[in-house]
Amino acid sequence: MTTASIPVANRRRRQPTKLRRAVRRNLTAYGFLCGALICFAFFSWYPMVRQVILSFQKTNFVDAPEWVGLKNFRTVFSDPAFAPAWINTAMFTLLALLCGYAIPFVTAIVLNELRHARAYLRFVVYLPVMLPPAVGVLLFQWFYNPDYGLFNQILSFFHLPGLQWLNSTSTALISLVIVSTWMNMGSGTLIYLAALQTIPSELYEAAELDGAGLFKRIRHITIPQTKLILLVMLLLQIVATMQVFIEPYLLTGGGPENSTVTVVYLMYQYAFNFGSLNAGNALGLMLMLVLMVFSAIYLRISRDNTV
Amino acid sequence: MKPRNLSIVLAAGLALAAAGCGSSSSDGGDAGKSAAPSANPNAPVSISVNCEPPKTNKAERATFEEDVAGFQKLYPNITISKVTDAFPCYDPKTFEPKLASGDLETVFYVNFPNVGRLIESGQAADISSYVNELKTYPDYNSSLDLFKKDGKVYGLPTDGYGMGLVYNKEVFTKAGLDPNSPPKTWAEVQAAAKKIAALGPGYVGYGEYSGGNTGGWHFTASIYGRGGSVISDDGKKAAFNTPEGKAVLQNLQQMRWTDNSMGSQLYIEWPALMKAMAGGKMGMMLGAPDVLISLRNDFGGKFENYAVTAQPEAKALLNGGAGYMINPKATPDQIRAGLKWIEYKFLTPGKGQLDYVRAKSQNLTVGQPYPDLYGADTASGKAVTDLRAANANIDAAQFAGWVEGSKGITPKPEPGPYAQEIYAILDTPMSAVLTRKDANVDQLLSDAEAKVNSMLASKS
Numbered sequence: 001m002t003t004a005s006i007p008v009a010n011r012r013r014r015q016p017t018k019l020r021r022a023v024r025r026n027l028t029a030y031g032f033l034c035g036a037l038i039c040f041a042f043f044s045w046y047p048m049v050r051q052v053i054l055s056f057q058k059t060n061f062v063d064a065p066e067w068v069g070l071k072n073f074r075t076v077f078s079d080p081a082f083a084p085a086w087i088n089t090a091m092f093t094l095l096a097l098l099c100g101y102a103i104p105f106v107t108a109i110v111l112n113e114l115r116h117a118r119a120y121l122r123f124v125v126y127l128p129v130m131l132p133p134a135v136g137v138l139l140f141q142w143f144y145n146p147d148y149g150l151f152n153q154i155l156s157f158f159h160l161p162g163l164q165w166l167n168s169t170s171t172a173l174i175s176l177v178i179v180s181t182w183m184n185m186g187s188g189t190l191i192y193l194a195a196l197q198t199i200p201s202e203l204y205e206a207a208e209l210d211g212a213g214l215f216k217r218i219r220h221i222t223i224p225q226t227k228l229i230l231l232v233m234l235l236l237q238i239v240a241t242m243q244v245f246i247e248p249y250l251l252t253g254g255g256p257e258n259s260t261v262t263v264v265y266l267m268y269q270y271a272f273n274f275g276s277l278n279a280g281n282a283l284g285l286m287l288m289l290v291l292m293v294f295s296a297i298y299l300r301i302s303r304d305n306t307v
Numbered sequence: 308m309k310p311r312n313l314s315i316v317l318a319a320g321l322a323l324a325a326a327g328c329g330s331s332s333s334d335g336g337d338a339g340k341s342a343a344p345s346a347n348p349n350a351p352v353s354i355s356v357n358c359e360p361p362k363t364n365k366a367e368r369a370t371f372e373e374d375v376a377g378f379q380k381l382y383p384n385i386t387i388s389k390v391t392d393a394f395p396c397y398d399p400k401t402f403e404p405k406l407a408s409g410d411l412e413t414v415f416y417v418n419f420p421n422v423g424r425l426i427e428s429g430q431a432a433d434i435s436s437y438v439n440e441l442k443t444y445p446d447y448n449s450s451l452d453l454f455k456k457d458g459k460v461y462g463l464p465t466d467g468y469g470m471g472l473v474y475n476k477e478v479f480t481k482a483g484l485d486p487n488s489p490p491k492t493w494a495e496v497q498a499a500a501k502k503i504a505a506l507g508p509g510y511v512g513y514g515e516y517s518g519g520n521t522g523g524w525h526f527t528a529s530i531y532g533r534g535g536s537v538i539s540d541d542g543k544k545a546a547f548n549t550p551e552g553k554a555v556l557q558n559l560q561q562m563r564w565t566d567n568s569m570g571s572q573l574y575i576e577w578p579a580l581m582k583a584m585a586g587g588k589m590g591m592m593l594g595a596p597d598v599l600i601s602l603r604n605d606f607g608g609k610f611e612n613y614a615v616t617a618q619p620e621a622k623a624l625l626n627g628g629a630g631y632m633i634n635p636k637a638t639p640d641q642i643r644a645g646l647k648w649i650e651y652k653f654l655t656p657g658k659g660q661l662d663y664v665r666a667k668s669q670n671l672t673v674g675q676p677y678p679d680l681y682g683a684d685t686a687s688g689k690a691v692t693d694l695r696a697a698n699a700n701i702d703a704a705q706f707a708g709w710v711e712g713s714k715g716i717t718p719k720p721e722p723g724p725y726a727q728e729i730y731a732i733l734d735t736p737m738s739a740v741l742t743r744k745d746a747n748v749d750q751l752l753s754d755a756e757a758k759v760n761s762m763l764a765s766k767s
Contacts, residue, residue, distance in 0.1 A: 060428045061407035062635045078765050080732065080758040146571040147509065167573050167742050253518030253575035254731075256738035272399040273520060273727045275424045 055282040072282035096241040104188030126186035169259040176247040235298040354413040355389035358396035414645040423724035431632035446685035462632035465653035468677040469624030473594035489616040500568035503590035512568035518575035522737030523730025534622035537722035545759035560740040617712020626718040656690035663698040674699030
């Protein structure tokens with residue numbers, strides 16, 4: 001039977017059947033997509049929208065909220081801790097990149113070159129990531145104790161003067177960077193290690209035949225071959241380190257003398273200690289806008305390298 | 308189950324869960340559930356309460372549950388439908404989400420530093436019309452003032468005490484000091500701290516907070532003691548850049564850097580100094596009488612080693628403590644029922660927390676000179692004092708210095724509704740003098756003053 005001979009009514013009936021078949025074929029995908037969408041909608045997008053709304057309102061969650069324009073932003077701007085919070089956050093990000101970016105990469109290269117105990121060392125490097133963050137941070141509180149802490153004991157062993165670590169405005173921030181690097185380097189190392197293992201070994205063999213030493217091999221093969229992952233990790237790390245909170249919250253309380261107060265710590269203070277959730281949201285919105293710039297760059301890089 | 312069916316179930320489940328989340332804000336807790344306001348005090352009403360002691364504290368939890376049962380028996384029309392035991396009882400991280408979602412208990416606990424802010428932001432019910440129904444209300448001492456604003460009452464204190472000087476008697480003895488004659492002046496504190504620090508590594512003569520808003524809190528206690536203030540009477544200006552404020556910082560600076568009697572560890576957040584004190588190598592700290600019980604119950608300190616005496620040279624004492632407020636969404640019937648619960652559980656001599664016969668039989672500490680809620684000459688005040696003395700099971704001598712030395716000293720409340728913001732700013736000078744030998748006290752006070760003035764101006 002040819003198509004032309006099928007009655008018109010029957011043809012009409014067949015079209016929805018096709019659609020139904022297509023829907024049925026993709027039903028599983030739609031189901032899972034629906035779940036993800038609901039999760040994102042309720043736990044990410046809705047809170048973000050609420051955050052934007054709350055940052056322009058004054059509310060006590062009892063009476064109807066009042067629109068106050070930019071008042072919450074003005075409150076945050078006039079806070080004496082506002083400028084130190086941004087400066088400290090920027091400094092922390094910079095220092096965390098210097099330490100937290102280079103150390104995992106170098107560790108990954110070393111692990112990649114090892115012939116023995118590689119699995120064991122990988123586990124050791126990743127171990128701090130498995131510790132609950134609060135436990136890791138509080139462990140360092142003991143290490144940093146100026147009187148009986150591990151670090152000053154080590155310095156003393158080498159006849160070096162002890163440091164005040166968290167107790168001094170000049171060393172408190174870098175002390176937090178050390179904690180952060182130690183706690184997070186495991187994940188970075190594993191990602192770099194995975195990237196290193198995708199580099200064809202022929203490239204290294206050819207370079208060795210040409211007489212290239214270790215540093216030349218790293219410079220001309222390793223870094224160019226892992227450029228994309230390095231760039232992506234850089235941006236992700238900027239986004240993550242700018243949200244530093246747990247280290248100042250648990251170790252220094254933003255002190256001494258505001259030297260470790262960060263943007264997210266200040267947000268916490270507003271929302272939960274100062275009873276001004278609206279001002280906390282205004283500060284959060286500012287941080288979100290800054291992080292969106294880095295996220296946009298990240299998305300752009302990911303897209304350019306996917307297409 | 309096939310993957311397709313699984314995905315459908317998953318999606319449906321999430322949708323239902325999400326719908327549940329969405330509706331929670333309109334559900335509310337017990338507050339708002341009851342019928343319209345009723346003039347009948349015997350109308351059926353349901354309330355929720357918080358601050359049940361945790362399961363780990365079996366004895367106090369048992370007394371709490373006994374009180375819940377006893378209360379409902381006494382008032383058959385009142386149902387306590389929900390009791391929560393989240394710790395800490397007042398958690399600023401969950402307070403507003405619970406209030407927004409309707410999950411905040413009808414009767415909720417609040418510590419003194421947060422009282423002013425909750426009143427200012429309208430997050431506590433006005434209970435002025437109901438408080439006169441409470442028998443013990445007229446007997447309250449000045450601790451009630453903190454819960455009042457513009458002639459209205461927004462809550463009731465259930466625990467109260469003035470600041471003092473907590474010290475370790477064992478450490479005093481080791482240092483050759485007389486534990487029965489603790490320091491009465493700051494010069495004596497300095498001298499004692501030097502002797503204690505000289506005992507060797509790890510010994511700290513005098514411990515002090517410097518961060519997490521606790522530095523500002525203790526600065527406030529110290530400046531009050533010296534006769535100063537933190538904010539002006541109208542609450543619009545900073546008032547601590549004075550000789551009294553300067554003396555507080557200079558005293559600490561001298562002990563830390565000249566005498567080297569404060570150790571080099573910074574104490575951030577309330578538990579830090581408590582842990583150090585319980586550790587047995589710290590000589591003295593500012594603290595109220597409740598610190599002794601907390602050192603014993605929560606930090607494993609040897610109770611018999613500690614004592615509390617009056618704050619040195621004190622002209623006024625920072626009033627510490629806690630109380631209860633009522634959910635602003637509560638109906639009049641719920642407010643009335645909630646106040647009856649507070650009265651039964653916390654305010655009636657011989658009942659609830661003031662049932663010292665029961666406390667003694669359950670081996671809970673009896674004899675500590677708090678809660679200090681009622682005027683000494685009132686019927687309630689006398690009843691509490693007599694009951695406490697008759698059932699004391701701890702050495703009253705450990706508190707005697709504080710009791711005697713604090714008599715007649717004016718209690719002073721937290722510095723207004725923005726106390727926490729002020730404390731955060733005052734953390735800076737406190738941490739500065741404890742971390743920098745060359746810290747300029749005048750400059751620190753001047754900077755902090757400008758910051759507090761700016762903050763207060765932005766609130767008005």
